[in-house]
Amino acid sequence: MGARPLLNRRLDGHGTTIFAEMSALATATGSINLGQGFPDTDGPEEVREAAVRALRDGRGNQYPPGPGVPELRTAIAEHQQRFYGLTYDPDTEILVTAGATEAIAAALLALLEPGDEVIAFEPFYDSYAACIAMAGATRVPLTLRAPSFRPDLDELRALITPRTRLLLINTPHNPTGLVLDPTELAAIADLAIEHDLLVVTDEVYEHLVFDGAHHPIAALPGMRERTVSISSAGKTFSFTGWKVGWVTGAPELVTAVRTAKQYLTYVSAGPFQYAVAEALRLPDSYFDGFRADLLHKRDLLTDGLAAAGFRVFRPAGTYFITTDITPLGEKDGIEFCRSLPERCGVVAIPNAVFYDNADAGQSLVRFTFCKRDDVLGEAVSRLQQL
Incomplete structure (x- = not known):
């Protein structure tokens, strides 16, 4: 095989995704997974x-x-x-x-x-x-x-x-x-x-x-x-x-x-x-109801994160909320996310992994709100411990 790396060099640095790492961490610690963006209930x-x-x-x-x-x-x-x-x-x-x-x-x-x-x-x-x-x-x-x-x-x-x-x-x-x-x-x-x-x-x-x-x-x-x-x-x-x-x-x-x-x-x-x-042919009432439900969840988690001490950037769309951990006395999002499950039983994603210019996202952390209300409520109460 020689000294040449097995992985095509174009994919150097694109190893295990952060989602896989954090979801495995959620499973191992029994934490609430607000990292990966998948709902915890089925659709219609x-x-x-x-x-x-x-x-x-x-x-x-x-x-x-x-x-x-x-x-x-x-x-x-x-x-x-x-x-x-x-x-x-x-x-x-x-x-x-x-x-x-x-x-x-x-x-x-x-x-x-x-x-x-x-x-x-x-x-x-x-x-x-x-x-x-x-x-x-x-x-x-x-x-x-x-x-x-x-x-x-x-x-x-x-x-x-x-x-x-x-x-x-x-x-x-x-x-x-x-x-x-x-x-x-x-x-x-x-x-x-x-x-x-x-x-x-x-x-x-x-x-x-x-x-x-x-x-x-x-x-x-x-x-x-x-x-x-x-x-x-x-x-x-x-x-x-x-x-x-x-x-x-x-x-x-x-x-x-x-x-x-x-x-x-x-x-x-x-x-x-x-x-x-x-x-795709469902009536407008489905699309309107879907949006209204997620809007309610956005506000539930946004308010909870703000109360827990995060600086919260309220999203105009998607089902993700970006926060800044600096007000919590933290500055490294990756280390923060790796320690969060042990500290309070919640998993999030560090935004730095989405940047080439990592400094720009160093203190930013992403949470998803496409989860049941009771799950979001429990996550918010755990995050209050910070």
């Missing part, structure tokens, strides 16, 4: 039953079509029209993926060449960094800074070079809860058009906006033909284990992404695709 019963029905009827038990089952692609098209007035052809402009994670991987592997630069908001979801690395491209962070975490658009312009190929946007933004407003989206779109850049936009929290509204950048003039939009069922319907995501975009973009995707999973989640098609 009728959607779960739709999956059971598909299994029993033999729909999706064998390989589904590569682009996704037609019923789901049609439902995704209807969803984009219903909520945003965006029109997509289910046959040529929609691709079903193994969650948004695969959609991101396939898009970046398809659209990037070694040497390309990708500008991404920092802190970024950890798979972004890994996928850019696997594509051989270079990530260029645009740091979002507390307390507002709003992007500095002059800084964004300054980061663009002749090697910039793609802007990777996430709104609503994990982990800060930032929701880009129409002015910011228009400015980003203008830069993309001026410099002929592609845009990959991760919109998995599109139905979890508490302040303002979600505006897809693909709806702006000149953006449809250069934007790959990504979302998924996991966050909206609380079935994160099903791993059903999707890509929408112009035919040539979707074809490119599909070319990479077919060699990753080929296909996945056959019966669940039929169930998600039904989920």
Whole structure:
């Protein structure tokens, strides 16, 4: 084997994810896991039953079509029209993926060449960094800074070079809860058009906006033909284990992404695709109720964290809250999160792992509130011990 490392050097530094480490810590210590963003209750019963029905009827038990089952692609098209007035052809402009994670991987592997630069908001979801690395491209962070975490658009312009190929946007933004407003989206779109850049936009929290509204950048003039939009069922319907995501975009973009995707999973989640098609057609009352429930949970945990002594940045979207531990007399988020289970039986995620510029996130810690009210209440009472 020689002295050469076994792991491809592009993935150097992308070992075990912080989520795996912290979830293992939660299990080992019996702590409340407010680290990883998965709900502790299932989504709508009728959607779960739709999956059971598909299994029993033999729909999706064998390989589904590569682009996704037609019923789901049609439902995704209807969803984009219903909520945003965006029109997509289910046959040529929609691709079903193994969650948004695969959609991101396939898009970046398809659209990037070694040497390309990708500008991404920092802190970024950890798979972004890994996928850019696997594509051989270079990530260029645009740091979002507390307390507002709003992007500095002059800084964004300054980061663009002749090697910039793609802007990777996430709104609503994990982990800060930032929701880009129409002015910011228009400015980003203008830069993309001026410099002929592609845009990959991760919109998995599109139905979890508490302040303002979600505006897809693909709806702006000149953006449809250069934007790959990504979302998924996991966050909206609380079935994160099903791993059903999707890509929408112009035919040539979707074809490119599909070319990479077919060699990753080929296909996945056959019966669940039929169930998600039904989920996307749920009445407005479902989406409104889902948002209202999470808004209540956001406020419950926000108030509790503030009472426990954290500096809390109230999120406009997603189901995560970023806090600053400095008022607690702490400064190292990673050490704080490693010791928190022993100290009070709660697990959180240090934001520093989402930064290249680790100093910017050193004292920031993320909590999730997509848990039952009684669990959040117990977590809050434990955190009071700090």
